[in-house]
Ligand SMILES: NC(=O)C1=CN([C@@H]2O[C@H](COP(=O)(O)OP(=O)(O)OC[C@H]3O[C@@H](n4cnc5c(N)ncnc54)[C@H](OP(=O)(O)O)[C@@H]3O)[C@@H](O)[C@H]2O)C=CC1
């Protein structure tokens with residue numbers, strides 16, 4: 001079978017899954033979206049709109065989309081499975097793949113966090129499981145808006161672990177650039193450093209570009225990254241550069257005055273003004289966040305290495321409190337991160 005005829009199943013069609021699946025469908029790849037009933041109903045009714053920061057704006061009619069909620073009917077057809085569920089759903093997805101997919105299907109995690117590919121491997125025995133990394137943010141349209149729209153709000157190439165020669169050709173399509181990488185452990189830790197900001201966006205409720213433009217928030221991110229870099233160094237892990245900057249330089253650049261930061265960190269700030277973070281999405285929807293897989297991974301590493309992580313611990317506590325309240329983003333100010341927090345009075 002020619003690589004381009006392989007069937008790709010998107011395991012968990014949400015923001016990233018619909019964006020990847022949409023670009024792949026538009027490029028003529030054979031794609032099936034495995035979705036929850038809410039997303040399935042929206043796609044069957046209104047199709048899918050896929051847009052991006054570069055101005056692409058493309059639509060797929062409902063009849064041109066293959067979407068289902070039935071893993072038993074879908075997964076056996078897969079040659080390649082892109083896992084795009086949140087980290088808390090990885091184990092369930094591994095169980096579904098184990099139960100229904102062919103043993104030769106290649107499984108790729110496109111999730112944040114450093115442990116998801118390993119979790120899939122642990123659940124899937126001898127199958128080929130590859131780690132992947134999505135560097136950009138995808139904004140999903142509000143519930144009820146038709147067609148469902150997924151908008152790539154920043155830039156970058158998706159990285160996939162080297163291991164299957166045809167994958168870059170199969171998955172790399174217009175709007176979804178893909179590159180193979182030989183050291184995904186370094187890439188995932190590098191991305192995790194950037195993802196330490198997801199919680200700050202979620203706690204502030206601010207768009208990512210607005211939050212990053214404010215030095216008070218960047219100082220908190222810089223403290224978290226300092227703590228993470230110390231724990232990584234003590235553990236012998238070298239994170240890869242993700243936003244064009246060497247990880248060791250990130251805290252220094254983040255601490256620059258606003259005017260200089262804007263000048264030097266243009267790539268980091270090339271973001272749609274509405275984009276926030278996937279953790280903000282979770283708080284808004286009253287769902288559990290990935291805090292355990294992001295800040296939590298640093299906490300565990302630091303615990304083993306014996307290095308201090310006071311800022312990371314504080315952020316975990318604040319996100320946990322916001323999760324428990326289920327009232328969306330608490331809209332905190334930077335001063336409330338370092339001092340005891342209260343809910344914003346509006
Ligand atoms: N959004 C972004 O901009 C970015 C996200 N990422 C990472 O990508 C991963 C996915 O994030 P994102 O796309 O935002 O998440 P979403 O929550 O938008 O998408 C995941 C979807 O999978 C669904 N799902 C879960 N289990 C199943 C199942 N068994 N069968 C069918 N559908 C299922 C979820 O439904 P339900 O919630 O109802 O269970 C949800 O609709 C995360 O690890 C995230 O950190 C990485 C870069 C950017």
Ligand SMILES: CC(C)(CO)C(=O)C(=O)O
Pocket residue numbers: 112134135136137138194195196197198208276277278279
């Ligand atoms: C915003 C971005 C791209 C980087 O922190 C992200 O990974 C997310 O929203 O989960």
